[in-house]
Amino acid sequence: MSEICAETIYEQCRTTSEWLLSHTDIRPTVGIVCGSGLGGLAKMIKDPVVFKYTDIPNFPESTVPGHAGQLVFGTLKGKPCVCMQGRFHLYEGYPIHKVTLPIRVFKLMGVETMILTNAAGGLNQDYKVGDVMVIKDHINMPGFSGNHPLTGPNDERFGVRFPCMSNAYDRELRQAAHDAAAELGYDFLQEGVYCVLAGPSFETIAECRMLHKLGADAVGMSTVHEVIVAHHAGMRCFALSLITNAAVMDYDSKEKANHAEVLETGRYRAEQLEKLVSNMVAGLQHKNNNGSL
Numbered sequence: 001m002s003e004i005c006a007e008t009i010y011e012q013c014r015t016t017s018e019w020l021l022s023h024t025d026i027r028p029t030v031g032i033v034c035g036s037g038l039g040g041l042a043k044m045i046k047d048p049v050v051f052k053y054t055d056i057p058n059f060p061e062s063t064v065p066g067h068a069g070q071l072v073f074g075t076l077k078g079k080p081c082v083c084m085q086g087r088f089h090l091y092e093g094y095p096i097h098k099v100t101l102p103i104r105v106f107k108l109m110g111v112e113t114m115i116l117t118n119a120a121g122g123l124n125q126d127y128k129v130g131d132v133m134v135i136k137d138h139i140n141m142p143g144f145s146g147n148h149p150l151t152g153p154n155d156e157r158f159g160v161r162f163p164c165m166s167n168a169y170d171r172e173l174r175q176a177a178h179d180a181a182a183e184l185g186y187d188f189l190q191e192g193v194y195c196v197l198a199g200p201s202f203e204t205i206a207e208c209r210m211l212h213k214l215g216a217d218a219v220g221m222s223t224v225h226e227v228i229v230a231h232h233a234g235m236r237c238f239a240l241s242l243i244t245n246a247a248v249m250d251y252d253s254k255e256k257a258n259h260a261e262v263l264e265t266g267r268y269r270a271e272q273l274e275k276l277v278s279n280m281v282a283g284l285q286h287k288n289n290n291g292s293l
């Protein structure tokens, strides 16, 4: 229990944010989390200041292939930002408050808007591999069984005990993504519901069928915990799923979900996804999720 004492988490985040701010002059207002195979976004950041996760106090280490495991500070289209090149997942064995610790550190550093990307399996039968789904809502499966990032004593310095989640994915930012995609001539943007599972095994056919029936358009193993914590702390959130594979729904199918396919699809669509995000960042007006500028 002592490990999830609210005071300890807040103090840990404070220590980490103060350490980072004392090692860089950048004061980020935009936080970015790069999903599997999508770390190239960090390369668009100008005048980068890079910290390996292993050098940052209280940070876990990233253990997943395709995740560089470093924090990159700099400017993207003139906006001061900080980018996680590699995130933490439940399946790596971290307690959920460690998975989301960087998001709270971002909050304490002054981040107002979060942009998150992930790789996901497509459940919606209209989606093609290579489509990009703007997340409009989520289903938090681990949360149903009590593995929720806000479990434990609530620290009001982050947010309220019972946060409303009906507007977790900011409507204006979603519209901005559609506008940016139209401007760039991208015809692969979808919008839908993302379901998070703990992983690390990919879903069975029966599980994919169930998730689809429950209203999920894509399935993955990340993002939702981070969005819950960011929204709780008053940051605006925007998230994208790159559909890297079609979830297998049919017992006659010979398809098999695998991590190599996930990384390969990331490579071919990554550049366009990066352009979309950077164009959105260029147009960001800063305001918190209470609506005030």
Ligand code: HPA
Residues within 6 Å of the ligand: 119, 120, 121, 122, 202, 203, 219, 220, 221, 244, 245, 246, 247, 257, 262
């Ligand atoms: N399932 C879960 N996570 C994933 C998938 C998938 O099919 N593809 C990429 N991440």
